[in-house]
Amino acid sequence: MATLQKVNLGTPPTAVDGDTSRVANTKVNANVDVLAKQATLTSIAPLTAVRALTAADVGQRVTFSFTGAQTVPLPQASTCAADQILLLRNAGAAAVTLSKATGSSDTIGLSKLNPGETALLDTDGTSKWSVLMRGRSNSDNESVNGILTASGGITANGVVISAYASPIVYLNDTSASGFADVRFQSNGTTRWSLQKSTANNFNFSRFDATGAFLDNPLSFAAATGVGAFTQRPTFAGNTAWDSGNLTPANYMPKTGGTFTGAVTFPQSTAAGGLLIGTGGVLYLYDGGSGSIAMRTGGVSKFFTFDAVGNGNAVNGSWINGSDARLKSEIVEIDSPLDRILALRGVFYELKSNPGVRQVGVIAQEVQAQFPEVVSAMGGEDDYLGVSYGNLVGPLIEAVKELSSKLDAANKRIDKLEGGAS
Known part of the structure; x- marks a missing residue:
């Protein structure tokens, strides 16, 4: 707005050194012209069809009442006087995009008006439209078309983040050496958190009933992506095997391998035997004097191989298959x-x-x-x-x-x- 002028009243009582009547009236008229440009906003008829706004719309209340999403060009800033304002309201059902005038290089401080929102813009008269005020939507719901930045905290009963394609939530540690947390509380007390640590590792953290940190049951190293459990997990109630309770090198794989030491079965009973198929049990045990015995039935039914290489069938016989049906080319x-x-x-x-x-x-x-x-x-x-x-x-x-x-x-x-x- 242009500067208002004061009338020089001169020195009393004669005031002969002040402005003449004509000069004083000229200043008053100039002030009236300035103030006239700042008159109370008036409303134009709601726009139901898209058109470009012009300098004639400046100083007006412009209401958009479109049935769908539309784009409205603003007046070219250089066609308006500095500090002139434009009040925009979106009474339609869809967002209205604000664009610069065709052929201009103006910048606009607001890209969109969501349904129910109001924005008061002013221009520098050269190349810019700035936002003086922005009114909330006409309901309890808010939409932010750009980036929402909060230097403090944000408290909400619920947060819904949606986008047409790929919604993203950023927790940006601008120091690059601090924490970034998403905390889960119970009646104001933190019990769990998802955390980026100072070393940029990702932690799933646990807290006690007072909110004091306990441990990180699960952590992922930033350098390798390898996850680490501080507690041994269970799966369907079963404890997993790991290097703390299983040494793979001590076990024979299903594909076979080589024993590097002695293999001992503790006893010559079913608990210490090897189950062969579904109907028989093979027992290998030390029958005394360094012999090896294979028991096939009762205690007295077994075969032994003694320390000098003799084989014995106790209460049994070595039987070779000799059925004629098994043989051919028989000659005496x-x-x-x-x-x-x-x-x-x-x-x-x-x-x-x-x-x-x-x-x-x-x-x-x-x-x-x-x-x-x-x-x-x-x-x-x-x-x-x-x-x-x-x-x-x-x-x-x-x-x-x-x-x-x-x-x-x-x-x-x-x-x-x-x-x-």
Whole structure:
């Protein structure tokens, strides 16, 4: 607004040094012109159709009454006098966007008027429209089209944040070295919080009934993103395994592995056995004197392997499958007696168990006659072993051949003795 002028009344009582009547009246008229421009706002008819506002609308109360969202250009600031004002009201049902005049580079301090809002703008007469006052909407609901900044706190019974695409809530620690918290209270006392720490880690924090900090049950490191629990969690009531109660290196994976030490089962009962399938239990235990026993039934039904390598079937037998239905290419053993006679039955002592006399055969000698019953036993030295039970077949045939020869010899003897008598 232009500066008002004062009339110089002069020095009393004559006032001959003051303004003349014409000069005084000229100043008064100039003041009237200035004040006339600041007259009480008047309203124009509500706008129901979009049009650009002009300098003629300045000093007026302009009401928008659109049925949908619209954009209204403001008067070009340079066409208005400095400090002139414009009162805008949105009586419509949608937001009204305020834009600069076509071809101008004006700046406007307000981008939108939400439904029910009022704004008083003034211009610098050059290139700017500023907001002098902004009235709230005509309900308890408020909308902020830009950024809401609060240097203190914000208290609300409920906060709803929505956007067409991607609503975002920022808690900006401008110091870059402080905390940023979202706190959850019970009757004014903090019990939980989501926190950015001074080290920029993310913490889920717990507080006691007085609001005193207890701990961070869950934290995520800013550098690695790795989460850490200070308490062991449970899942469906079950405690999770972790490095505190499980050492993976001490367990055999399902895909197999190698035991580096002894494996011990504590007892020879079902609790210490290995379940094989659904119907049998295999027990491996020390039967005494360093032997290994496998029990298949009652206490007296088991097999043992003693410290010197002997196998024993206690109250049982070693049984080999021999059903004709399992075999093909069946032929009788040729020259069984000659083959048996080529073998030696020997007494011997094992080099690994000196002083203990044993009886058997020599595998290499048996292999020359019956290679089918000799097998390499593996290991570094690939020792040969004999399936003694399979020698029963050759022995049977050898006995039969010997029996035939004995019968023939007896007939000849009988014949000779008969002729002599």
